[in-house]
Amino acid sequence: xxxxxxxxxxxxxxxxxxxxxxxxxxxxxxxxxxxxxxxxxxxxxxxxxxxxxxxxxxxxxxxxxxxxxxxxxxxxxxxxxxxxxxxxxxxxxxxxxxxxxxxxxxxxxxxxxxxxxxxxxxxxxxxxxxxxxxxxxxxxxxxxxxxxxxxxxxxxxxxxxxxxxxxxxxxxxxxxxxxxxxxxxxxxxxxxxxxxxxxxxxxxxxxxxxxxxxxxxxxxxxxxxxxxxxxxxxxxxxxxxxxxxxxxxxxxxxxxxxxxxxxxxxxxxxxxxxxxxxxxxxxxxxxxxxxxxxxxxxxxxxxxxxxxxxxxxxxxxxxxxxxxxxxxxxxxxxxxxxxxxxxxxxxxxxxxxxxxxxxxxxxxxxxxxxxxxxxxxxxxxxxxxxxxxxxxxxxxxxxxxxxxxxxxxxxxxxxxxxxxxxxxxxxxxxxxxxxxxxxxxxxxxxxxxxxxxxxxxxxxxxxxxxxxxxxxxxxxxxxxxxxxxxxxxxxxxxxxxxxxxxxxxxxxxxxxxxxxxxxxxxxxxxxxxxxxxxxxxxxxxxxxxxxxxxxxxxxxxxxxxxxxxxxxxxxxxxxxxxxxxxxxxxxxxxxxxxxxxxxxxxxxxxxxxxxxxxxxxxxxxxxxxxxxxxxxxxxxxxxxxxxxxxxxxxxxxxxxxxxxxxxxxxxxxxxxxxxxxxxxxxxxxxxxxxxxxxxxxxxxxxxxxxxxxxxxxxxxxxxxxxxxxxxxxxxxxxxxxxxxxxxxxxxxxxxxxxxxxxxxxxxxxxx
Numbered sequence: 205x206x207x208x209x210x211x212x213x214x215x216x217x218x219x220x221x222x223x224x225x226x227x228x229x230x231x232x233x234x235x236x237x238x239x240x241x242x243x244x245x246x247x248x249x250x251x252x253x254x255x256x257x258x259x260x261x262x263x264x265x266x267x268x269x270x271x272x273x274x275x276x277x278x279x280x281x282x283x284x285x286x287x288x289x290x291x292x293x294x295x296x297x298x299x300x301x302x303x304x305x306x307x308x309x310x311x312x313x314x315x316x317x318x319x320x321x322x323x324x325x326x327x328x329x330x331x332x333x334x335x336x337x338x339x340x341x342x343x344x345x346x347x348x349x350x351x352x353x354x355x356x357x358x359x360x361x362x363x364x365x366x367x368x369x370x371x372x373x374x375x376x377x378x379x380x381x382x383x384x385x386x387x388x389x390x391x392x393x394x395x396x397x398x399x400x401x402x403x404x405x406x407x408x409x410x411x412x413x414x415x416x417x418x419x420x421x422x423x424x425x426x427x428x429x430x431x432x433x434x435x436x437x438x439x440x441x442x443x444x445x446x447x448x449x450x451x452x453x454x455x456x457x458x459x460x461x462x463x464x465x466x467x468x469x470x471x472x473x474x475x476x477x478x479x480x481x482x483x484x485x486x487x488x489x490x491x492x493x494x495x496x497x498x499x500x501x502x503x504x505x506x507x508x509x510x511x512x513x514x515x516x517x518x519x520x521x522x523x524x525x526x527x528x529x530x531x532x533x534x535x536x537x538x539x540x541x542x543x544x545x546x547x548x549x550x551x552x553x554x555x556x557x558x559x560x561x562x563x564x565x566x567x568x569x570x571x572x573x574x575x576x577x578x579x580x581x582x583x584x585x586x587x588x589x590x591x592x593x594x595x596x597x598x599x600x601x602x603x604x605x606x607x608x609x610x611x612x613x614x615x616x617x618x619x620x621x622x623x624x625x626x627x628x629x630x631x632x633x634x635x636x637x638x639x640x641x642x643x644x645x646x647x648x649x650x651x652x653x654x655x656x657x658x659x660x661x662x663x664x665x666x667x668x669x670x671x672x673x674x675x676x677x678x679x680x681x682x683x684x685x686x687x688x689x690x691x692x693x694x695x696x697x698x699x700x701x702x703x704x705x706x707x708x709x710x711x712x713x714x715x716x717x718x719x720x721x722x723x724x725x726x727x728x729x730x731x732x733x734x735x736x737x738x739x740x741x742x743x744x745x746x747x748x749x750x751x752x753x754x755x756x757x758x759x760x761x762x763x764x765x766x767x768x769x770x771x772x773x774x775x776x777x778x779x780x781x782x783x784x785x786x787x788x789x790x791x792x793x794x795x796x797x798x799x800x801x802x803x804x805x806x807x808x809x810x811x812x813x814x815x816x817x818x819x820x821x822x823x824x825x826x827x828x829x830x831x832x833x834x835x836x837x838x839x840x841x842x843x844x845x846x847x848x849x850x851x852x853x854x855x856x857x858x859x860x861x862x863x864x865x866x867x868x869x870x871x872x873x874x875x876x877x878x879x880x881x882x883x884x885x886x887x888x889x890x891x892x893x894x895x896x897x898x899x900x901x902x903x904x905x906x907x908x909x910x911x912x913x914x915x916x917x918x919x920x921x922x923x924x925x926x927x928x929x930x931x932x933x934x935x936x937x938x939x940x941x942x943x944x945x946x947x948x949x950x951x952x953x954x955x956x957x958x959x960x961x962x963x964x965x966x967x968x969x970x971x
Contacts, residue, residue, distance in 0.1 A: 291313075299323045303327060328785070394794065394796065398416075428470070432454050441718055442673065445692060448773050497528075504522070506521050511956060516553050518553045580597065597625075618653070618654065624649045646672045661753020662753070671691060696711065732782075801826060833849075834849065869948055937962070
């Protein structure tokens, strides 16, 4: 059934026809971009035309955006664009398209009047400036972000698109992936993963259980993403617990915020050779009066993954993803709802060429999962003193997950219901004062986690959380400051209580303050320096508190600790950032001190049930992670771009100075790309150093060292406009030499290498 659905989606993905893309720049960091500043009565409009700075010809398929309202439009075949029914006020108009540097204008809209905004784009081989919403409170240019932030969108998303969110992001600075087959891959930020990295979908929690175990997939398919944003480092101020390491936000705008003039959307289809995979997806928005209707569908099918040493069995995957949304949009706001349905079937490897993965079993396992979610969003632009906008959003998700042995027997079954609600009030102060803008709000979250089966150590429990937050931005000469605080309360209630083999199992209450202070200093035109200090926290997971049994993906028998306290992290970042016409760069040094870092320490025993899994006991010790990361894109000569990145993190338990487990080694990459508005070609190298700083227990290696590796990649692409729509065709060849290599974070590295040569071909159109 899933394969038929995937095939249908891949066919639908190429039916629409043609596409546009993106590029952006911003006002000086010291200039606030007000949210419909000083809203007046009546409405106005913004109209304009986008032209090529060299040829003077109009450019179609350009994404033009009103940053303060989050509204966007694609320029028409004659280069024109229109925004109607706008509240009076000041707006930042940005224009982005692949192959061009972005353009930006700040305009003032007056009631019952129309403002003409001509925009000129200059051809550029440097990736367009990105828009950021994650962790910022509103849309802003990436150079205005107070913390190290990565944005993968436009041409870069096409070049890096993988079978999972983690695979798509793995070449970003500070980011790695924990690999347990292509489906069960999870992002790791600065050495922290699992329950310490929060994966969001349009700013909301997904409701899956990916963070609880290494064999659980992240239930977000990147093929229909508009862009993916990553905040590297503690981000608890807006998101609370589970953001101790960072946030990954997949942006699709499934609840429409913009009423388009006509049918708009995107369609993609991708094939790859390493697993005979086929992926397709599309999304479309159509106006019906004052209502914007959105539809989305995607499908993915793939066989077992080929490595340089042979095929890795039980790594196949099939899945579909469908969503529908509608918004009633007026000049001063919108209210909308969406529904999403997702299902996946995938394999988790257990052996390779007759050798069983340590702790695993021959034949691996198959996982079936299904997620249904509903979300509601509403926003209103107001003028009540300093108050500029009120936003309310919420969601509900139902998740089911079954793990089957090779003979079809059910080993584990999980179910989870989650609900969330959030209200945020944005405010802005008069220009010229110390106070600039900010927000305050409240957040609520709850989940009901159930478990069954013969091969699981997880225990059922409920969790309820409440929080309140506030942050304020200040302008002090050339320095922008942001300060904020948040308080979270959470209760975890197990289904069964009483004294057990792991201790006294009982309801636990956790309460914590988070706070952050950040500064952004404009050193010179195009150059910024920044620093931030953030106190974040993480409540122990249900598994860490109450588990008592095998976790097959971890190849271990895990024992929880019902007396665990919360983790508290004090994260410090210092960075330098450049955004110049022929150079973009960011270099960051960081330190994250974590009190009561929770990990599983070995007891030296084998499990009492099967006699083959080592037993690990959850415990908390102080830890520190330090490192550096950076990326540079330089147009060395016209249209020839050098793109390099590097990341290093060192994790240590302060109790005895021993290394933390599962820390990635020094890694990075260098690419050379010749890039024009109509085509590009590139060659790249990526690699990692040996990781021999590994966790030990009483002199015995807990994890094995991993050799370094070097891989070579190639890429090429075409871009063309047809019927006013931009089309892109992107070819990627990864691991050109078919090198056998092992990633230190791979759960199967002791037996099987990573994937071999992979040829990927992606076609994408925005219509």
